[in-house]
Amino acid sequence: MSEVTEINYGPLKEFIGVWKGDKGMDIAPESDGTEENPYYETITFEEGGDLTNGEEQVLAVLHYRRIVKRKSNDGIFHDETGYWMWDAKENVIMHSLNIPRAVSLLAGVKLTDANYKNGKLSIDISAGIENNDWGIVQSPFMKEKALTKNYRQVIEIENGKMTYAETTMLDIYGREFEHTDKNELILQS
Template sequence: MSEIIEINYGPLAALIGVWKGDKGIDIAPESDGTEENPYYETITFEEGGDLTNGEEQVLAVLHYRKIVKRKSDDGIFHDETGYWMWDAKENVIMHSLNIPRAVSLLAGAKLNDSNYKNGKLSIDISAGIDNEDWGIVQSPFMKQKALTKNYRQELTVENGKMICSETTMLEIYGRAFEHTDKNELTLQS
């Protein structure tokens, strides 16, 4: 008989499941200004187990996929996949993401007691092109035309609700631009 091993997902356990939200607002750059798009999204977080790096670091892993659709035409305008990881020994949370615009990043932060208590999870992670630990990789075309300089994501999860805010600092259309997405999601299952 095989032994069942329980994975300690720590703070990531609060994310597991399917989340849906229809209150999203995307503020994006246009060549002649700014465009606002109301959207809805689905984020699916699935248990990925644990893995060991270099026989020392043990990470609890969730795989996720986020699909974002415009309310105006039901068209997908953002498709993202990646992993959320938690290093319990170091109490570090990490988020790797890929979008099909040839941009990838690894964001992270050290957690403390205030991040996860009384059933409420608060995460504030970031990455930057000049950050030695939490970096951004992008294709030469994106570096030239739509450079992502910094990324920040804030998540709050409590009582089956998730408030998500992402801010990306871009160099696009010859100017600096703060691209923001905000939404409130509800746990479906």
């Protein structure tokens, strides 16, 4: 990794810092139905410098940690970490996501000018078990009992405000379940 001060993070520059939001809504599966959980969270994105793969691909990297708490009891009920990476040459964004349920994924998307409009950055990134480029890895137990089939995340950032909506398609309790989360966060100064 080289000197952090020299790094061009491109679109990821907008992510750097500590974000907080308390308008979260989680829709999660239960064996006999659906759980709706209002939540608040903190997501911290830190500069990770850059690196070179195969002596040709240069990635600018952010590391993040996301801690989500239930409004009803202030307990942590989602803990996520990973990296956001930007390949400037190809203008490809990648998001590696790990949760302690023994599920990890690598989502990716190629950006175009359409991702930047009037100062707003919009990213629509996904991964899936049948996607050869952007995949999902999960334990044998999860594959059998609570399979994550697809993941899609839409993030918009404008003037220190981030909104996101994410959908995790599960196969659980003998049915397909659309596990969704959305929130609005403000960049803390």
